[in-house]
Amino acid sequence: MVSRIDLDGNPIKPLTICMIGAGGFIGSHLCEKLMNDTPHRVLGLDVYSDKINHLLQPGDGTVLPWGDRIQFHKLNIKHDSRLEGLIKMSDLVINLAAICTPADYNTRPLDTIYSNFIDALPVVKYCSENGKRLIHFSTCEVYGKTIGSFLPKDHPLRQDPSYYILKEDASPCIFGSIEKQRWSYACAKQLIERLIYAEGAENGLEFTIVRPFNWIGPRMDFIPGIDGPSEGVPRVLACFSNALLRRQQLKLVDGGESQRTFIYIKDAIEAVLLMIENPARANGHIFNVGNPNNEVTVRQLAEMMTEVYSKVSEEPPLDVPTVDVSSKEFYGMGYDDSDKRIPDMTIINKQLGWNPKTSLWDLLESTLTYQHRTYGEAIKKTMSEAIAS
Ligand code: NAD
Ligand code: UDP
Numbered sequence: 001m002v003s004r005i006d007l008d009g010n011p012i013k014p015l016t017i018c019m020i021g022a023g024g025f026i027g028s029h030l031c032e033k034l035m036n037d038t039p040h041r042v043l044g045l046d047v048y049s050d051k052i053n054h055l056l057q058p059g060d061g062t063v064l065p066w067g068d069r070i071q072f073h074k075l076n077i078k079h080d081s082r083l084e085g086l087i088k089m090s091d092l093v094i095n096l097a098a099i100c101t102p103a104d105y106n107t108r109p110l111d112t113i114y115s116n117f118i119d120a121l122p123v124v125k126y127c128s129e130n131g132k133r134l135i136h137f138s139t140c141e142v143y144g145k146t147i148g149s150f151l152p153k154d155h156p157l158r159q160d161p162s163y164y165i166l167k168e169d170a171s172p173c174i175f176g177s178i179e180k181q182r183w184s185y186a187c188a189k190q191l192i193e194r195l196i197y198a199e200g201a202e203n204g205l206e207f208t209i210v211r212p213f214n215w216i217g218p219r220m221d222f223i224p225g226i227d228g229p230s231e232g233v234p235r236v237l238a239c240f241s242n243a244l245l246r247r248q249q250l251k252l253v254d255g256g257e258s259q260r261t262f263i264y265i266k267d268a269i270e271a272v273l274l275m276i277e278n279p280a281r282a283n284g285h286i287f288n289v290g291n292p293n294n295e296v297t298v299r300q301l302a303e304m305m306t307e308v309y310s311k312v313s314e315e316p317p318l319d320v321p322t323v324d325v326s327s328k329e330f331y332g333m334g335y336d337d338s339d340k341r342i343p344d345m346t347i348i349n350k351q352l353g354w355n356p357k358t359s360l361w362d363l364l365e366s367t368l369t370y371q372h373r374t375y376g377e378a379i380k381k382t383m384s385e386a387i388a389s
Pocket of ligand 2: 101102141214235237239240250252253254258260338
């Protein structure tokens with residue numbers, strides 16, 4: 001492998017990275033990237049390894065191109081004394097572990113708060129005490145609602161970017177009332193960000209905080225009844241994929257009016273790799289990572305996914321592809337929503353020179369091709385078994 005150089009022209013030394021939550025959606029893509037394109041080693045920690053099993057040595061004598069540069073440690077960071085030792089063996093810690101599906105925020109608020117705040121505390125502490133660099137995954141949800149959302153619907157200032165663009169160093173964090181338990185996740189993530197920032201200021205912790213804006217792609221979440229609980233509610237990409245695969249209507253929560261910017265996981269992973277390999281430019285920063293050019297309402301997303309899926313599956317769409325549902329019916333009491341999420345890109349541009357590339361259509365085409373290929377047959381089989389029984 002040719003030696004790698006950082007953005008300032010210095011050679012990059014191979015790192016040992018302790019990746020907590022390596023078996024999840026983002027972790028699996030990051031592990032793949034690190035194995036395929038870099039000399040770094042990964043100590044992957046998670047409760048599950050299904051999404052990275054293809055990267056681990058199969059044990060039948062076959063040697064994968066990256067050899068033993070990736071090791072998996074099956075553990076729960078809530079209660080495992082191996083955590084500190086694994087952090088001590090590493091040059092860099094990346095913490096991805098979290099409960100991060102909105103259906104859990106109002107129905108399992110205690111688990112959500114524990115997972116996103118309490119369980120992250122020892123990770124921050126061990127990094128600080130042992131002088132290890134930390135890249136911590138937060139969320140764009142820490143911004144909450146936009147300032148503009150409090151203006152009347154037809155107010156001209158709603159069109160003014162300063163009322164909706166989300167800036168790391170300037171935008172406030174605006175959450176709903178306590179009984180809107182949706183915000184338990186955002187609030188826990190905000191507090192761990194503040195704690196990490198304070199560890200940096202008072203104890204010299206070297207940190208980078210990542211705020212992902214709706215990263216999507218293959219291996220995100222699960223398809224209910226196939227590789228996840230049949231009653232489970234994943235994030236929107238998997239909810240809509242599941243409905244398309246089963247030829248059911250896509251459910252639009254509260255009219256599907258909320259807006260999101262979606263970014264292709266592979267673009268986002270490029271940004272994370274720049275952070276890993278350019279500590280001098282990334283330390284002490286909070287980075288928005290999203291694609292401001294890919295904004296749609298959830299209704300528009302449903303329409304586009306229906307069209308793309310019809311193309312990749314070569315099946316005509318339903319006559320009425322969507323149906324409206326209330327958030328109370330879909331998520332239960334205490335749900336609330338972020339109205340609009342457009343990331344400001346100034347800081348990541350200036351520090352890392354990074355920009356997203358993939359259009360929404362292209363990323364949906366490759367993702368839905370994957371969903372169709374991976375799940376199409378399994379779903380047909382479970383549906384025909386259900387009819388036969
Ligand atoms: P994910 O659920 O696919 O991955 C999280 C992984 O952490 C899972 O594999 C899970 O098993 C593991 N984990 C959770 N608790 C654990 C514990 N106690 N011990 C060991 N492992 C544990 O989610 P993701 O989409 O890959 O997200 C990763 C991070 O990025 C999370 O912190 C999430 O809040 C943040 N994030 C992601 C997005 C996105 O667009 N995907 C958006 C905002 C924030
Ligand atoms: N949503 C929807 N139908 C679904 C799943 C989600 O209308 O089947 C909406 C949800 O209410 C939110 C948006 O899609 O407005 C994005 O939801 P997601 O779960 O992906 O996470 P979020 O972006 O809110 O963190």
